[in-house]
Amino acid sequence: MTSQSLTLGYVPGGTPAKWARIWAERHPGVPLELVGVATADAAAAVRDGDVDVALLRLPADTSGLAVIPLYEETxxxxxxxxxxxxxxxxxxxxxxxxxxxxxxxxxxxxxxxxxxxxxxxxxxxxxxxxxxxxxxxxxxxxxxxxxxxxxxxxxxxxxxxxxxTCPVVLAFPEGPQPELVEEFIGIVRGRKPGSSRGQAQPAPKRTAREKTLAKQAARAAAGKVARKPGRAQRGRR
Structure with a gap:
């Protein structure tokens, strides 16, 4: 991550706190700026680049934008x-x-x-x-x-x-996204830490022979412990 910042717009009543908290935990060096936007201006704010992403309500003119459904308001x-x-x-x-x-x-x-x-x-x-x-x-x-x-x-x-109901969505420009926007989209979609790009490779699986040898070694070690004499046994010799 770079030292850049990400700007999140939200309409009145929008609740970005959950995602802002997760962002701060995962990317403490990258500020997330929260910007309140009027409902009528929210989609245009994304298209015009005033904000990088926005929480907005439908119906709205989302031409030129991609949207991810978030929740339905009562x-x-x-x-x-x-x-x-x-x-x-x-x-x-x-x-x-x-x-x-x-x-x-x-x-x-x-x-x-x-x-x-x-x-x-x-x-x-x-x-x-x-x-x-x-x-x-x-x-x-x-x-x-x-x-x-x-x-x-x-x-x-x-x-x-x-x-x-009143649908609330996350909106962002269509097409390839900058890294920071992709990171935020991952958070909104529930992606866990480490599941994005750069994830560490899992440890290679052991072969059947390696598993068998490990079991045999464990049994042998257990047998040695069971046969080890205690003080009373040593005293009788």
Missing amino acids: TVVVVPTDHVLSAADELTTADLDGEPTLLPLDDVVAWVDAPGNPVDHRPETTKDAIELVAAGMGALIVPQSLARLYHRKDLTYRPIVDAP
Whole structure:
């Protein structure tokens, strides 16, 4: 590894900590720079070279990029803590029928025919929409990570069991990758230390004759130990 660095972009609610920790353990001399990127700009940031790799949500314009699926986020609805919907542990789309809902301009769920009645005003961002939920203007449907990111004591969220999930992927430019990017991809894919290039060759297997000779030597050594006289035996001679 060289003294270069690797830049990892991630969208709001993205959780790069696990891979950053593993990277730091395996490559302490190579900094991993974490850069927050707006959801709408994440794919372009990779294409333009602003970041080397990025955690981003689908759907997104991933033309020119290769992607590795990471996980599927649960879709939830955010409501005030005293809202009637907070009484249940989980909800269905039918529970949201007729419910006023907020649809921010940076919406990432992309749920066609989502339940509820969208209010006329569209807040600029999800963070702005959270403020409006607290003001009682409507409910907000988001990935669970965003509900956690913008958590407030006066708000809560419930999973929507029949809602589409929100896929999160690792994106990087198509084609051959620099060594550092390949190393990070290996970490994301769960490759163990030493399983990449430069892995030490395994010890050669012993032949059948070598195994037989080793067993015979072990038995002979065991026999000598068993026949070795103790003090009492030597005293009788």
